[in-house]
Amino acid sequence: MARIGVFVCWCGSNIAETVNVSKASEISGNIPGVVYSVDYKYMCSDPGQTLLKNAIKEHNLTGAVVASCSPRMHEKTFRKAAKDAGMNPYMLEMANIREQCSWVHDNKDEGTDKTIDLIRMMVEKVKRNHPLEDIKIPVTKKALVIGGGVAGIQAALDIAAGGVPVVLVERESSIGGKMAALDETFPTLDCSQCILTPKMVEVSQDPLIEIMSFSEIEKVEGYVGNFKATIRKKARYVDTDLCTGCGTCWLKCPVKVTSEFEQGLGKRKAIYIPFPQAIPSRPRIDPENCLKLTKDRCGICQKVCPTKAINYDDVDRLVEVEVGAIVVTTGYKIMPVSEFPEYGGGRYKDVVTALQFERMVCASGPTLGELQRPSDGKLPETVVFVKCVGSRDPEHHHSYCSKICCMYVAKQTMLYRHKVHNGNCYVFYIDVRSNGKNYEEFVRRAQEKEGAQYIRGRVSQVYKDGEDLVVEGADTLTNSQVKIKCDLVVLATAMEAPDGIKELAQKLGISYDQNGFLTEAHPKLKPIESSTAGVFLAGCALSPRDIPDSVSEASGAAAKVLGLLSKDEMHKDGVVAFVNEATCVACQNCIRVCPFVAIQLKDICNRKGEVLRQVADVNPGLCVGCGTCTPSCPSRSIELKGFTDAELFAEINALAEL
Amino acid sequence: MNYGYYPGCSAKSTSPEFDASTLALIDFLDLGIKELKDWVCCGASSMHAVDKIIHTSLSAMTLDAANSEKKDIMVQCPACLAHVLEAKEVLNENGELAADVKEAVGKEIEAKMKISHFSSILHDEYGLDRIKEKVTKSLNALKVASYYGCLIVRPQELMKYDDPENPMKMDDLVEACGASPVEWPFKTKCCGAGTAISDTPITLDLTYEILRMAKQNGAECITVLCPLCHNNLDLRQKKIEERYGEKFDLPIIYYTQLIGLAFGLDPKVLQLDRLFVDPFPLLKSKGIL
Incomplete structure (x- = not known):
C-alpha cells in the first residue's frame, strides 16, 4: 500500500496569497493513499526540509509530493532530503503551484482548486513511480585537445598539471598556431615567440602530454567520460622517432617553394619544419613538391639523413585513443x-x-626584420592601415567585429614607426575598440606618442x-575625401572560422553558428562548454579573441576537464529510456529519431549463442532522457524511466477525475 | 536571339556614331536585331531623382514596346539599361509602385523579357571565338584601355554585368579583335557626368584622372560603352589638356567602332570621323587603316 505525504509550501506570500494552502493541505489529506499532509511557510528552508525528512521517517512514507515551485528550482533539494531520510529520491515529485498557479492567477478560490488538482495528479503519479537508481559511468582519465595554438597549448599544460594525461592533436606539422607567426604582442610589445616558445617546449617535455602533430580527427565516438577518437596521422615521410631534427635534410633539399608559415612572403624547402622553433622539431615532406615523390628523382634527403629516418613509402595511419573529455x-x-x-x-x-605585415617586421621573418615591401624590397616611407576589412560589413562579408584588429593595428603602427622613425602611417577606422586592460592607453600611445x-x-x-x-577614402570627421599616396597598404582582414571546422563539429556532435564559429552551451553561464557533455571549447574556435582571452578560456576548459575527470565514475540522473525486450520488434524508429545516438540494435541469443532476434538497446551513458524515442515506438516498447505511460496517464486521469 | 534594339536618346542625338556602329555590327554579324518601334526615353539623368512613378513608367513603356513586338531588349546606354532593369524588377515585385505605374501607363505590363547589354550579347551569346573568326583586319596590338564607367557594373545585384571591381568584357572583346588590353585601375571610376553641367570643374578633375591613368598605363586609346563617358573623355579632352597643361591625345573610340574596324568595316560607316579627338593618325600608324 502506498503511504504518501503531501507538503504544501506557502513560499512566503508567493503562493499563500493566491492559494488557500491550509485548505489545499487539508483536502489533499483525503486523497486515497495520502497518509500525511501539511502546509509550511518555506519548504525549501532547513526547517522545511527537516519537516519533510521527519515525516518520511515517522509516517513510514513510500512517496512524497511537495507542492511548491518549479522542479527546475528545487527538485534536487527535496529529492536529496528524501534520500537523506532513506526514501528513493525518485519517489518524490513536485507539484508546481507557484509558476504554474499562484503567479499566474489572482482568484484565490480558483487558485486553491487548481492547486488541489495539481497535487492530486502528482499523488497518482507517485503511486505508480518506481524507485530509480542514478547511473554510474566509469571515466577514462585522459583528455584530448584538438588544435595546438596557444589555447590548445595552455589547455594541455593545465590538464597535465592536474595529473591527467593529454593527447594534443595539431593538423600542421608544428604546434604554435598563429601566435608563433606574430612579431610583438599588444599591449606590452613583448615578443610573441619569446613568450610562446617556452610553453611549446614545456608541452614537448611534459611526460603526460603526447603531441600528435600533422594529424587530424577522423572520427569521434562515445560520450562524456568515454570518448573514443580515431586520429589520422598523416603521412609525414619522416620517422619522427628516428629523426633527431638535425636539419641536414632541409639544408640539402634542392626544392624551394612558398612558405605558408611566412604567409607567402618567404620560401621553404620541400622537406621542412615551418619555423626554427617548431615543436616537434621534426620535418615533414611536402608530397606535392618533393621531386622524389612527384617525379622519382633526387632522393637527396634520404641519402644525407644520418639516422635513416626518411621513408618515401610512408602512408596515413589511423590511431585510436580513449579519452574522458575533449577540448576544442x-x-x-x-x-x-x-x-x-x-x-x-x-x-x-x-x-x-596584417599577418603578412607581422612576418615583414618580425626578426625571424623572411627579411630578418628588415622592413621591405614585397614588390621591390623598398623601405616603405608611408604605410596605410585599413581596419574592418571584411568585418562589420554585413553587405559584403561578415557582420561581426573581429575584435583584435583595433589593437594589433595600433601595435603595428608602433612596430612600423620603431623601424622607420620618420615614416608616415595612417589608419582608416570606423571605431577604435580598445576594451581590455591597458588597451585604451596603448592605442592612445600609438596616436599621441x-x-x-x-x-x-x-x-x-x-x-x-x-x-x-x-588609397582613396573618406574622412567622416572633417567630411572630406582623402587621397593618400603610400608604399604599402596593410588590410586588417576579418578573422574567420578555419577550414574544416564544420566537419569537425559534426564529428564531435557540437553546434556552430552561421559564421562557422563553434557555439557555447550558454553565452553567459556556459561560455566554454559545448552543447555536448564532455566537449569543451576555448579560444578563437568560438569567435575572434585576443591572446589573454584565449589563454584564460583554455585554463577554464582545463579546469572543467579536471573537474570532470577527478572522479572515478560519474553519476547521472536515472531518467533514461528503457526497452521492453519482450515486445520490441526492432523496427528501429527509436534509433532513427534519437538525437544523441544513444540507441543501437542488440542481438538476443539462445544458449548456444545463436542470434534469435534483435531488439533496441539504450546506452544509458549517452541517453539524456529527452523522451524523443517514446512516442516513435508503435508498440510502446520503449519508455522513459520516471515518465512511463502508466505514470503520465495516471496524472491525466486524476485531472479528469476518471 | 530575339532582341529588339533600344538605342536610347543619346544614340539619337549626341552619339550618332554609337548608333551607327552598333547597327553596322548587327548588320555585319547578321544578328537580325531591329530597333524597337515605340521605345521611350528612360528619363535619365534627372527623372529618377524627381518622380519615381514617372521615372518607372517611362521605362515600363519601353518594356511594353518590346512586349508588343514579342522581343527581348538589347540596350547600349548603361543608364537606359539600369532603368529598364529597374522597371522590370519593380513590375515583377508587384508592389505599390507597380500599381502606380500601371495606373500611369494605363495598362498591365508583363515584364518577363530578357534585357541585355549589347557587349554582353557579343561576349556571352555570340561568343568570342566566333568574333575572332570574323576578324579580317587585326587591331594589331593596339593598346586599348577599356573604360566601363560607373553605371554598367553598379549596383551589381541589378546590373549583373561583370565583376564590379575589374570588369573584363570589353577587354575580352577588343582582345579577340587583336588589340592588347591595358591593365589599369580606373575601369569603373566615375567620370563625373552627373556634375558636367552643374559643376563642370569637378567633372574635369575626375575625367582628367581617368585620362592620366590610362595614358600612364600605356594606353594608346580608350574604348567606352557609355555615351556620357564618351562625351566627357572625348569632347572635353581638349579643355582638360588646357586646364592641366598636359597633352593626352587619346582617341576615345566606342567598342562597337573598334570591333567594326577589326571586321574591316568602312570607317565612314562607323562614323569614326565624328570623334573630337582624331583617331585616324593613331589607326594609320598602327597599320589598322
Missing part, C-alpha cells in the same frame, strides 16, 4: 587580400594582410598610380 581549440584563419579587389588585393603585391595618424572613415579604393599605391 581550433583557432581561426584570416581572410586573404584576394577577397578585396576594391583594395587592390591580389593585384598589387604591396597590399598585404608614436605618430600614428588615425582617419575615421572607410576606404573606397586602392589603386596603383605609377610606383605609388593610392
Whole structure:
C-alpha cells in the first residue's frame, strides 16, 4: 500500500496569497493513499526540509509530493532530503503551484482548486513511480585537445598539471598556431615567440602530454567520460622517432617553394619544419613538391639523413585513443587580400594582410626584420592601415567585429614607426575598440606618442598610380575625401572560422553558428562548454579573441576537464529510456529519431549463442532522457524511466477525475 | 536571339556614331536585331531623382514596346539599361509602385523579357571565338584601355554585368579583335557626368584622372560603352589638356567602332570621323587603316 505525504509550501506570500494552502493541505489529506499532509511557510528552508525528512521517517512514507515551485528550482533539494531520510529520491515529485498557479492567477478560490488538482495528479503519479537508481559511468582519465595554438597549448599544460594525461592533436606539422607567426604582442610589445616558445617546449617535455602533430580527427565516438577518437596521422615521410631534427635534410633539399608559415612572403624547402622553433622539431615532406615523390628523382634527403629516418613509402595511419573529455581549440584563419579587389588585393603585391605585415617586421621573418615591401624590397616611407576589412560589413562579408584588429593595428603602427622613425602611417577606422586592460592607453600611445595618424572613415579604393599605391577614402570627421599616396597598404582582414571546422563539429556532435564559429552551451553561464557533455571549447574556435582571452578560456576548459575527470565514475540522473525486450520488434524508429545516438540494435541469443532476434538497446551513458524515442515506438516498447505511460496517464486521469 | 534594339536618346542625338556602329555590327554579324518601334526615353539623368512613378513608367513603356513586338531588349546606354532593369524588377515585385505605374501607363505590363547589354550579347551569346573568326583586319596590338564607367557594373545585384571591381568584357572583346588590353585601375571610376553641367570643374578633375591613368598605363586609346563617358573623355579632352597643361591625345573610340574596324568595316560607316579627338593618325600608324 502506498503511504504518501503531501507538503504544501506557502513560499512566503508567493503562493499563500493566491492559494488557500491550509485548505489545499487539508483536502489533499483525503486523497486515497495520502497518509500525511501539511502546509509550511518555506519548504525549501532547513526547517522545511527537516519537516519533510521527519515525516518520511515517522509516517513510514513510500512517496512524497511537495507542492511548491518549479522542479527546475528545487527538485534536487527535496529529492536529496528524501534520500537523506532513506526514501528513493525518485519517489518524490513536485507539484508546481507557484509558476504554474499562484503567479499566474489572482482568484484565490480558483487558485486553491487548481492547486488541489495539481497535487492530486502528482499523488497518482507517485503511486505508480518506481524507485530509480542514478547511473554510474566509469571515466577514462585522459583528455584530448584538438588544435595546438596557444589555447590548445595552455589547455594541455593545465590538464597535465592536474595529473591527467593529454593527447594534443595539431593538423600542421608544428604546434604554435598563429601566435608563433606574430612579431610583438599588444599591449606590452613583448615578443610573441619569446613568450610562446617556452610553453611549446614545456608541452614537448611534459611526460603526460603526447603531441600528435600533422594529424587530424577522423572520427569521434562515445560520450562524456568515454570518448573514443580515431586520429589520422598523416603521412609525414619522416620517422619522427628516428629523426633527431638535425636539419641536414632541409639544408640539402634542392626544392624551394612558398612558405605558408611566412604567409607567402618567404620560401621553404620541400622537406621542412615551418619555423626554427617548431615543436616537434621534426620535418615533414611536402608530397606535392618533393621531386622524389612527384617525379622519382633526387632522393637527396634520404641519402644525407644520418639516422635513416626518411621513408618515401610512408602512408596515413589511423590511431585510436580513449579519452574522458575533449577540448576544442581550433583557432581561426584570416581572410586573404584576394577577397578585396576594391583594395587592390591580389593585384598589387604591396597590399598585404596584417599577418603578412607581422612576418615583414618580425626578426625571424623572411627579411630578418628588415622592413621591405614585397614588390621591390623598398623601405616603405608611408604605410596605410585599413581596419574592418571584411568585418562589420554585413553587405559584403561578415557582420561581426573581429575584435583584435583595433589593437594589433595600433601595435603595428608602433612596430612600423620603431623601424622607420620618420615614416608616415595612417589608419582608416570606423571605431577604435580598445576594451581590455591597458588597451585604451596603448592605442592612445600609438596616436599621441608614436605618430600614428588615425582617419575615421572607410576606404573606397586602392589603386596603383605609377610606383605609388593610392588609397582613396573618406574622412567622416572633417567630411572630406582623402587621397593618400603610400608604399604599402596593410588590410586588417576579418578573422574567420578555419577550414574544416564544420566537419569537425559534426564529428564531435557540437553546434556552430552561421559564421562557422563553434557555439557555447550558454553565452553567459556556459561560455566554454559545448552543447555536448564532455566537449569543451576555448579560444578563437568560438569567435575572434585576443591572446589573454584565449589563454584564460583554455585554463577554464582545463579546469572543467579536471573537474570532470577527478572522479572515478560519474553519476547521472536515472531518467533514461528503457526497452521492453519482450515486445520490441526492432523496427528501429527509436534509433532513427534519437538525437544523441544513444540507441543501437542488440542481438538476443539462445544458449548456444545463436542470434534469435534483435531488439533496441539504450546506452544509458549517452541517453539524456529527452523522451524523443517514446512516442516513435508503435508498440510502446520503449519508455522513459520516471515518465512511463502508466505514470503520465495516471496524472491525466486524476485531472479528469476518471 | 530575339532582341529588339533600344538605342536610347543619346544614340539619337549626341552619339550618332554609337548608333551607327552598333547597327553596322548587327548588320555585319547578321544578328537580325531591329530597333524597337515605340521605345521611350528612360528619363535619365534627372527623372529618377524627381518622380519615381514617372521615372518607372517611362521605362515600363519601353518594356511594353518590346512586349508588343514579342522581343527581348538589347540596350547600349548603361543608364537606359539600369532603368529598364529597374522597371522590370519593380513590375515583377508587384508592389505599390507597380500599381502606380500601371495606373500611369494605363495598362498591365508583363515584364518577363530578357534585357541585355549589347557587349554582353557579343561576349556571352555570340561568343568570342566566333568574333575572332570574323576578324579580317587585326587591331594589331593596339593598346586599348577599356573604360566601363560607373553605371554598367553598379549596383551589381541589378546590373549583373561583370565583376564590379575589374570588369573584363570589353577587354575580352577588343582582345579577340587583336588589340592588347591595358591593365589599369580606373575601369569603373566615375567620370563625373552627373556634375558636367552643374559643376563642370569637378567633372574635369575626375575625367582628367581617368585620362592620366590610362595614358600612364600605356594606353594608346580608350574604348567606352557609355555615351556620357564618351562625351566627357572625348569632347572635353581638349579643355582638360588646357586646364592641366598636359597633352593626352587619346582617341576615345566606342567598342562597337573598334570591333567594326577589326571586321574591316568602312570607317565612314562607323562614323569614326565624328570623334573630337582624331583617331585616324593613331589607326594609320598602327597599320589598322
